[in-house]
Amino acid sequence: MRLLRRAAFLATPVLVFAACGLTLENLGTGDAPDAAVDGAVTRDSCTPLSKASACGTSTCGAIADGCGGTISCGTCTANQDCIVAGSVSSCVTRPPTCKSCQDVGAACGSVPNGCNGSLDCGVCPAEKFCDSTNQCAACDASAVACGGALPAGCTGTGTRCNDPNTEACDGQKCVPCDVGNTACGSTTPASCAGGAKPGTVCGAGTTCVDNACVSCNVGQTACGQQTPAACAGGAKPGTQCGANTKCSANVCVTCDLLQTACGQQTPASCAGGAKRGTQCPDAAVCVDNACRSCDAAQTTCGTKTPAICLVVGGGGGVDGKLCANNNEQCCPSGQCKMNCP
Numbered sequence: 346m347r348l349l350r351r352a353a354f355l356a357t358p359v360l361v362f363a364a365c366g367l368t369l370e371n372l373g374t375g376d377a378p379d380a381a382v383d384g385a386v387t388r389d390s391c392t393p394l395s396k397a398s399a400c401g402t403s404t405c406g407a408i409a410d411g412c413g414g415t416i417s418c419g420t421c422t423a424n425q426d427c428i429v430a431g432s433v434s435s436c437v438t439r440p441p442t443c444k445s446c447q448d449v450g451a452a453c454g455s456v457p458n459g460c461n462g463s464l465d466c467g468v469c470p471a472e473k474f475c476d477s478t479n480q481c482a483a484c485d486a487s488a489v490a491c492g493g494a495l496p497a498g499c500t501g502t503g504t505r506c507n508d509p510n511t512e513a514c515d516g517q518k519c520v521p522c523d524v525g526n527t528a529c530g531s532t533t534p535a536s537c538a539g540g541a542k543p544g545t546v547c548g549a550g551t552t553c554v555d556n557a558c559v560s561c562n563v564g565q566t567a568c569g570q571q572t573p574a575a576c577a578g579g580a581k582p583g584t585q586c587g588a589n590t591k592c593s594a595n596v597c598v599t600c601d602l603l604q605t606a607c608g609q610q611t612p613a614s615c616a617g618g619a620k621r622g623t624q625c626p627d628a629a630v631c632v633d634n635a636c637r638s639c640d641a642a643q644t645t646c647g648t649k650t651p652a653i654c655l656v657v658g659g660g661g662g663v664d665g666k667l668c669a670n671n672n673e674q675c676c677p678s679g680q681c682k683m684n685c686p
Contacts, residue, residue, distance in 0.1 A: 394416065
């Protein structure tokens with residue numbers, strides 16, 4: 346009789362059988378946690394079926410517990426096979442001409458039973474798979490190419506790379522273990538000899554500092570800072586400043602005369618070279634590198650406000666009225682006296 350296979354998940358048992366007249370090999374080799382056999386116990390946020398609800402009236406075979414494991418409904422004697430009739434499995438004596446899983450030396454999978462049928466020799470425990478010889482073999486990620494799928498029953502992906510001395514698998518692809526071939530800001534895989542290490546690769550004219558590529562160009566390095574010591578020629582002071590400014594003594598200085606204090610000069614590196622600044626407080630003008638007030642009350646008695654004050658909207662050439670002694674007054678003679686004649 347041809348082999349019949351019936352499958353169901355969760356409430357319906359998963360059983361495969363083969364007949365030599367009737368026969369099916371014992372499925373009781375599946376492993377199941379004691380908690381799943383004795384009753385429903387929550388496992389990793391999943392509640393396995395209890396033995397009673399999963400097996401029902403079945404007395405043999407391995408049944409999925411709904412959470413990735415199996416439940417044993419019982420085992421048969423050496424001369425019996427676990428046979429499924431409808432949804433119920435029970436032990437039936439094997440005809441003498443048929444083989445058992447033990448007879449053919451199979452620990453898992455499906456094999457011929459010698460009676461024109463097939464035997465289901467069970468499933469492998471976690472982290473093992475049924476190999477081509479129907480034996481449970483350990484899952485070996487190192488035998489599968491990096492990122493490749495492992496055999497059914499195994500978790501994870503392959504980790505094998507062509508040269509384990511120079512590269513390692515990051516989970517999806519083989520990457521170099523050499524920091525000189527690893528980008529700055531990234532690390533070599535933890536599986537490399539010596540563990541994960543920070544990469545050092547940066548573009549031309551830059552070097553890796555604290556996991557970031559930093560320019561070795563002084564013109565691209567802020568004034569007041571230095572290029573990294575690892576650059577060719579060592580650390581050098583940066584010269585980068587904003588528009589219309591130049592780096593002078595590690596400080597960005599304006600090249601604008603109106604923003605440069607009277608009595609000082611713009612940097613020699615500015616376009617046109619060093620020039621005298623003209624910046625003074627309000628109501629004052631720069632004369633002979635000194636700020637002079639355009640306010641007569643702030644101009645010394647006997648002198649006049651600068652003529653240039655007319656240009657900035659002040660009173661130019663006006664007689665000053667300021668006396669050092671507040672008890673004195675500026676007389677028309679241009680002298681400060683207690684009483685003017």
